[in-house]
Amino acid sequence: xxxxxxxxxxxxxxxxPVAATARFALIGHxxxxxKTAAVVQTLRGDLxxxxxxxxVREIVPFLPPRTVCRVTVFxxxxxxxxxxxxxxxxxxxxLCDGSVRQKIQRIREAASCAHRxxxxxxxxxxxxxIVLEGKVDLLPFDDKVAxxxxxxxxxxxxxxxxERAAALARRPLDSQTVLILGATGDVGSGCARYLLGRAxxxxxxxRNPHRLRRLxxxxxxxxxxxxxSTDPDEFLPRADVVIAAASLSAPRFSLRLVRPDAIVxxxxxxxxxxxxxxxxxxxxxxxxxxxxxxxxxxxxxxxVLAPHPAPNVVQxxxxxxxxxxxxxxxxxxxxGRGHIEPAQVDEIWALAEKHGFALAPFxxxxxxxxxxxxxxxxxxxxxxxxxxxxEENPVDSPRKPI
Amino acid sequence: xxxxSIGLIEPGGEAHRVWGSILSQSATGELVGMMNFASLxxxxxxxxxxxxxxxxxxxxxxxxxxxxxxxKEMGICVTMNVNAPYWKRIRTAFVKSAGxxxxxxxxxxxxxxxxxxxxxxxRAVARVAPGKLGRAYKTIAAxxxxxxxxxxxxxxxxxxxxxxGLQQKxxxxxxxxxxxxxxxxxxxxxxxxxxxxxxxxxxxxxxxVSLDIVELRGGALNLYLKSLDRVGLxxxxxxxxxxRLPV
Numbered sequence: 001x002x003x004x005x006x007x008x009x010x011x012x013x014x015x016x017p018v019a020a021t022a023r024f025a026l027i028g029h030x031x032x033x034x035k036t037a038a039v040v041q042t043l044r045g046d047l048x049x050x051x052x053x054x055x056v057r058e059i060v061p062f063l064p065p066r067t068v069c070r071v072t073v074f075x076x077x078x079x080x081x082x083x084x085x086x087x088x089x090x091x092x093x094x095l096c097d098g099s100v101r102q103k104i105q106r107i108r109e110a111a112s113c114a115h116r117x118x119x120x121x122x123x124x125x126x127x128x129x130i131v132l133e134g135k136v137d138l139l140p141f142d143d144k145v146a147x148x149x150x151x152x153x154x155x156x157x158x159x160x161x162x163e164r165a166a167a168l169a170r171r172p173l174d175s176q177t178v179l180i181l182g183a184t185g186d187v188g189s190g191c192a193r194y195l196l197g198r199a200x201x202x203x204x205x206x207r208n209p210h211r212l213r214r215l216x217x218x219x220x221x222x223x224x225x226x227x228x229s230t231d232p233d234e235f236l237p238r239a240d241v242v243i244a245a246a247s248l249s250a251p252r253f254s255l256r257l258v259r260p261d262a263i264v265x266x267x268x269x270x271x272x273x274x275x276x277x278x279x280x281x282x283x284x285x286x287x288x289x290x291x292x293x294x295x296x297x298x299x300x301x302x303x304v305l306a307p308h309p310a311p312n313v314v315q316x317x318x319x320x321x322x323x324x325x326x327x328x329x330x331x332x333x334x335x336g337r338g339h340i341e342p343a344q345v346d347e348i349w350a351l352a353e354k355h356g357f358a359l360a361p362f363x364x365x366x367x368x369x370x371x372x373x374x375x376x377x378x379x380x381x382x383x384x385x386x387x388x389x390x391e392e393n394p395v396d397s398p399r400k401p402i
Numbered sequence: 403x404x405x406x407s408i409g410l411i412e413p414g415g416e417a418h419r420v421w422g423s424i425l426s427q428s429a430t431g432e433l434v435g436m437m438n439f440a441s442l443x444x445x446x447x448x449x450x451x452x453x454x455x456x457x458x459x460x461x462x463x464x465x466x467x468x469x470x471x472x473x474k475e476m477g478i479c480v481t482m483n484v485n486a487p488y489w490k491r492i493r494t495a496f497v498k499s500a501g502x503x504x505x506x507x508x509x510x511x512x513x514x515x516x517x518x519x520x521x522x523x524x525r526a527v528a529r530v531a532p533g534k535l536g537r538a539y540k541t542i543a544a545x546x547x548x549x550x551x552x553x554x555x556x557x558x559x560x561x562x563x564x565x566x567g568l569q570q571k572x573x574x575x576x577x578x579x580x581x582x583x584x585x586x587x588x589x590x591x592x593x594x595x596x597x598x599x600x601x602x603x604x605x606x607x608x609x610x611v612s613l614d615i616v617e618l619r620g621g622a623l624n625l626y627l628k629s630l631d632r633v634g635l636x637x638x639x640x641x642x643x644x645x646r647l648p649v
Contacts, residue, residue: 043645055649057590062620063644064627066637084638115635299642 006099008114008196023327024083025114025145026071027107028125029090029306030271033057036092038304039068039229063089065110065177067117071303073322074293076356081325085305086113088128092270094125095249103131108140120330123150123321126269130247134186134337145200148324150317152334153357154287155190156349157265157316161360162287163198165263168362169376171240179203179239181232181253181272182246184211187287188342191243192219192226202226203235215338233257235312241265243286244272254282269315275365282372284362289319293357309367313360323351413477416610421535423604424527424611425473429538430598431520432466434493435459435483438512441500445508458549465542472535486597487588492516495578506560506568510575513553514633517628519583521547523618530612534551554632561634569635576643578592580626587619592648 010063030036037056037217044051067084074080088110090103113123122145124132129149132138134145166173173298178195182188183204192204196219204226206212212228219226229235236242238256244253244265251274255264256370258281267287291312324333333348334340352358362370412418439459446452466482474482484493492511499507528536540568561568584591593604603617623644630640 040645043642045646047646048648049649051645058616059620059623059649062624063641064624066627066631066633067643068638068641070638086637116631116637 010098021193023120023167024071024080024089024120024167024321025087025117025119025122026085026125026319026321027065027110027114027122027128028085028315029095029127030092031126032092035304035307038307039301042304043299045081057091057119060089061091062174065106065113067113069305070298071322072296073291073326074295075354076293076328077354079326079355080293081322083119083322083325084114084117085301086110086117086122090127092250094248095216095270097249099194100131103127104138107131108138109217111139111141111145111147112166116370119145121146121273121321121324122176123148123318123324125150125318127313128184129317134333134335135380136332146321146324146330146332147335148332149186149334150315150320151190152344152348153185153289153320153323153352154187154267154339155194155340156345156352157190157241157359158187158286158344159194159198160349161284161362162195162243162265164265164359165284165362165373166241166284168370168373169263170378171242171376173200174199176240177201177203177238178241178243179205179232179235181205182268183228183241183246183340184208185245185247186334186337186340188243188245188268189215189338190345191245193340194342194345196226199241201381203239204228205232205235205250206230226373242281244268246272250274251275263373263376271360282369282376283364284369284373285360285364287316288360289323289357290314290315290360292358308360309363310361319352319357320348323348323355323357326355327351363393404638414647418476418610419480420471420604420607420613421476422478422480423470423599425476426477427525427596428480428527429469429480429594429607430468430472430486430489432469432515433452433461434489434496435462435516435520436466437484437493438500438508438516441497442505442508442512443502445503461545465545468538469543472538476535481598483597487593488596489584490581492579495575495582498572498578499575504571506557506571507575510552510572511554511579513549514557514572514629515575515579515583515626516593517546517550517553518629519622521550522625525614526618526621527561528577531570548549550629554629559632565634567593570618571633572630573639573643580643581648583622584649585618587615587622588649589615589619602642610621 033053033056037053040056041051062156065086065088068087069085071085072080072316088106090106123362124147134149139147151209163173166176176199178199180188180192184206192202205211207230209230216226216228223251232253239262242262245267249270250272252360253272253331255276262281264281264283265286266283272281290310296310361368437585439455439462442455443452470480496511521543524539528539528543554602579605608615627640631637
């Protein structure tokens with residue numbers, strides 16, 4: 001804490017202009033203490049001894065939710081919008097257990113921060129929407145700030161990612177059996193509705209059998225096209241494509257039962273899929289987009305908040321808030337649970353394309369993984385019919401609305 | 403009966419030593435508060451303000467005396483040492499600001515920073531302290547809350563007039579004072595003997611009286627940050643200040 005030794009006058013060091021008015025707020029939380037420690041260390045700079053994970057575990061849970069950094073998002077159409085990232089400081093290991101009331105209180109405090117910052121639209125990332133079950137009207141200032149769960153854009157990125165991954169592997173999606181883990185959640189059910197007419201067969205898995213049956217009925221499909229189970233092990237060996245979208249505080253699903261040539265989209269935040277070692281199916285992190293126009297964070301926390309192999313990659317739920325701000329739409333585009341319809345997915349996807357919020361490049365914990373998806377393509381298909389197949393199944397074709 | 407409940411704490415035991423240290427820290431802090439408010443008397447031009455400052459000083463003195471009396475009932479000799487290293491640094495920072503005639507800085511140190519810590523910690527102690535001791539801490543916490551609220555109201559007004567100026571001032575004072583308070587409540591002793599605990603630091607023994615230094619520090623930082631939020635200071639700035647504190 002020796003500012004003098006650092007040759008810095010504290011008054012000068014700390015004297016930055018007071019915040020300008022924000023247009024959007026991104027309410028979120030970090031999914032690991034290691035990431036939290038990295039953020040704190042970045043803010044701390046070189047002063048004092050390095051911060052440890054133990055330090056942040058002991059201090060951060062006591063911090064009231066607050067703005068962590070200021071964000072400017074640039075559209076490819078030349079426009080931009082300003083906002084803030086507000087962290088609710090939810091403890092990563094207590095996302096699923098622990099007091100729901102306390103977590104809701106933290107989200108409410110974060111919502112108050114969004115209002116104080118002058119946001120007109122606020123996206124609820126990760127568990128900040130899950131603990132509310134999408135009931136954004138529980139938040140203070142709901143009449144002044146439009147809160148969106150951001151789940152519609154997350155769904156759009158997931159289904160787009162799955163379609164492109166299947167195309168890279170030269171497998172038409174309508175021939176594939178798609179398993180959705182966490183199928184009754186807002187994101188999972190949105191994916192199920194969207195993929196109903198596109199995937200060959202849907203396997204829906206979730207913990208609550210009543211919700212599962214209700215979802216199956218709502219899809220108005222016969223059992224041959226939509227099967228349900230509360231046991232993931234029953235469905236994992238049968239899936240060509242797995243979408244993991246369950247609300248978990250830590251990875252839980254093992255891929256040992258999954259076929260090695262399957263494609264797995266881990267769209268959880270925190271991640272759903274356990275690292276089972278080498279040789280398993282190709283896993284990519286889904287539900288994320290890349291802002292082609294660029295993002296600017298002050299202080300620059302991009303590399304610690306979003307430590308991805310490609311630049312400007314952010315969760316779809318947060319990007320939805322930025323997108324609505326760029327459009328000047330202060331509305332709760334996504335709210336509640338289980339209401340995401342294909343038409344809304346197409347609408348938000350069209351906006352994403354308009355502003356250059358592209359699907360994030362394929363990557364996993366190790367780095368880019370597009371080549372492994374391409375390697376899944378049958379050798380014969382590649383050798384015998386690459387041109388015809390490319391014409392019929394273009395990898396980069398825009399998704400057609402239903 | 404009430405005196406008996408606190409008298410039941412076994413003399414010579416570790417819990418007894420812990421309560422002794424808690425009372426000594428509390429009494430010394432109140433004494434420093436008394437001196438700080440007394441210093442403000444010269445800073446004020448208005449006679450009513452001078453009287454108010456003196457009354458505040460008298461209340462802090464009464465708090466210190468209460469802690470001393472409670473210690474006596476428990477068979478504890480409460481130490482009041484304003485030259486104990488941490489408290490001396492805090493007092494020096496206050497005197498420096500008072501010497502410059504900087505009323506706002508003095509207000510920030512005494513009524514925002516010190517009172518945030520006092521209110522949070524007294525409330526925590528009040529929840530676990532037996533009988534009369536617990537009630538005394540609860541009452542004093544409520545009175546210190548009034549001081550904190552008073553400071554927030556004044557600082558909100560100052561912030562409305564000059565947001566950048568106040569932000570710079572709080573930042574500078576934070577560096578001087580909050581780093582000392584953070585060292586005081588760090589998990590381990592950063593600077594060595596605080597000269598109020600006796601031979602060894604009592605922090606590891608706080609669980610003997612159902613307290614925990616991590617919880618105490620967390621609660622104090624929480625109230626401090628919420629107070630800064632209410633004044634109107636931007637949360638991202640105050641977060642940076644907190645992350646730079648000693649741990």
